Amino acid sequence: DAGVIQSPRHEVTEMGQEVTLRCKPISGHNSLFWYRQTMMRGLELLIYFNNNVPIDDSGMPEDRFSAKMPNASFSTLKIQPSEPRDSAVYFCASSSFGTGILEQYFGPGTRLTVT
Amino acid sequence: DAKTTQPNSMESNEEEPVHLPCNHSTISGTDYIHWYRQLPSQGPEYVIHGLTSNVNNRMASLAIAEDRKSSTLILHRATLRDAAVYYCILRDVGAGNMLTFGGGTRLMVKP
Numbered sequence: 001d002a003g004v005i006q007s008p009r010h011e012v013t014e015m016g017q018e019v020t021l022r023c024k025p026i027s028g029h030n031s032l033f034w035y036r037q038t039m040m041r042g043l044e045l046l047i048y049f050n051n052n053v054p055i056d057d058s059g060m061p062e063d064r065f066s067a068k069m070p071n072a073s074f075s076t077l078k079i080q081p082s083e084p085r086d087s088a089v090y091f092c093a094s095s096s097f098g099t100g101i102l103e104q105y106f107g108p109g110t111r112l113t114v115t
Numbered sequence: 116d117a118k119t120t121q122p123n124s125m126e127s128n129e130e131e132p133v134h135l136p137c138n139h140s141t142i143s144g145t146d147y148i149h150w151y152r153q154l155p156s157q158g159p160e161y162v163i164h165g166l167t168s169n170v171n172n173r174m175a176s177l178a179i180a181e182d183r184k185s186s187t188l189i190l191h192r193a194t195l196r197d198a199a200v201y202y203c204i205l206r207d208v209g210a211g212n213m214l215t216f217g218g219g220t221r222l223m224v225k226p
Contacts, residue, residue: 004158031212033213033214035216042216042217042218042219043153043159043202043216044216045214045215045216048212048213056213091158091159093158093159095212097212102147102149102164102206102212103161103164104151104159104161104212104214105160105161106158106159106160107158108157108158109157109158
């Protein structure tokens, strides 16, 4: 199995630009999570989906952030416009909800730098 | 959400056992105890989980106190590759499958 795939691995952009992060979950998993990690705030859950439906987006910092999951094999996290304080590592994770399997599998992350 | 308390850092010698403690005095009856670890420059990875009984797998053992207010992750023989941040997380099965990460314990392994 290829595991959770994230792209790009690194992104450097200027303040005000739109940034789109991509995630392909493990095949057969029906839950997908977006996390953000910074030195100051640690690892924070931004939003998660079950069966492509957003369940909890209370961690999304503000309206500049949006996430979509158009199908079971793809999700995007968009930041528009980006700001320097959005610089962080963004992780995507997937798991199987409702099967009794509790583990989440994380991707390698996207390191975002906004200048 | 019930909270967990872990030491900020611990040190171990290579090839010796490591006991990583976690306090969760407000744990509820439906909370599972999960452990994840994060190696440098990688995403977190699942280590082990349990509810009431002690658990063993190929990576580690989880010892859960009888009152469930604390638990200990045991690495039987630490290697340099085990140097990571270890997170103890409570997960309420009834609240979906989201995880709330705390600060974790940074484990340093000396050769």
